[in-house]
Every structure is written in structure tokens, then in C-alpha cells.
Amino acid sequence: MTRTILAAAIAVVAMATAASADKPIPMPVDFVGEWCFADTIFDGKRDRTGHEVATHNYRLPSWTDGECKRETILAIRPYDFMTGDLLCRPTKPVRVVEDRAPSGTGFASTVVAECYRNGPINPSTAIRHTFEFSRYKGNIYMRVN
Numbered sequence: 001m002t003r004t005i006l007a008a009a010i011a012v013v014a015m016a017t018a019a020s021a022d023k024p025i026p027m028p029v030d031f032v033g034e035w036c037f038a039d040t041i042f043d044g045k046r047d048r049t050g051h052e053v054a055t056h057n058y059r060l061p062s063w064t065d066g067e068c069k070r071e072t073i074l075a076i077r078p079y080d081f082m083t084g085d086l087l088c089r090p091t092k093p094v095r096v097v098e099d100r101a102p103s104g105t106g107f108a109s110t111v112v113a114e115c116y117r118n119g120p121i122n123p124s125t126a127i128r129h130t131f132e133f134s135r136y137k138g139n140i141y142m143r144v145n
Helices: 002-022
Strands: 033-046 052-059 073-076 081-083 086-090 096-101 104-117 127-136 139-144
Touching (some): 033 139
Antiparallel strands (some): 033 052, 086 104, 096 104
């Protein structure tokens, strides 16, 4: 009888662990939406391999001149985000830092995500990236580290 109860308890713990591993991690609500590519900023920073790091600026569609092509949209959804042919899902909880000022509130976060290119999601082809997002009013900036 004790073995049966122990086996049942182990099975429940294993199922709970598996269920929590599959639970999607939400993106910050302040970033959710469709953003139109505006420009790329090179500020002289380099990554650990020596490549220059670029920050991509996106704007809300209402902040553009009507130039928002489908292939240049950054779509941030509640549990993932897409840009071009890249689909990314956060793998760690995302913390948002707010910077309040009289002119408005800025939001910043670092998102560690598994990303997939073109096609079905296959964990064996996932590429892990760290993204830095910052938003102020109708602009959002994204840098890939």
C-alpha cells in the first residue's frame, strides 16, 4: 500500500513538473502590439565576437507615415514575438523596469528567448538569444545581444 501511494505521489510530481515546463512565459503587456520598422541605430557598441551591435527602432502604426510593410513588422503577442522570419518565445520570466518622468513612462526589459526560423517549431533547431527591449511612448527599441 505504501509503495502504491509513493508511486502515485511521484507520478503527480512528475506531471506537475512537465506541465510547468510547458507553461508559456508572458511578454510584458506594455510591449504587446504590432510595431512598424523605422530605422536602425549603430552606436559603436560591439558584442563579444567584435561585431557592431545594432538597435532597431520600431513605431506604432499611427506614428508612421503609412509605410508599414508586412515583412518589417515586429509583432509582440502575449506569449511570443515575431519579426521577419524569426519567431521567438521567452524561456525565462521577464521583468520590466519602469522609468517615470513628467513627460511619460519608459519601460525596459531583457528577454531571453528561443527563436525559430521559417517553419514549424522544432526544439532541436532553436537558437537562444537575449533581447533588450525599451519603450517610450510610440517607439520601441530592440537590440539582440
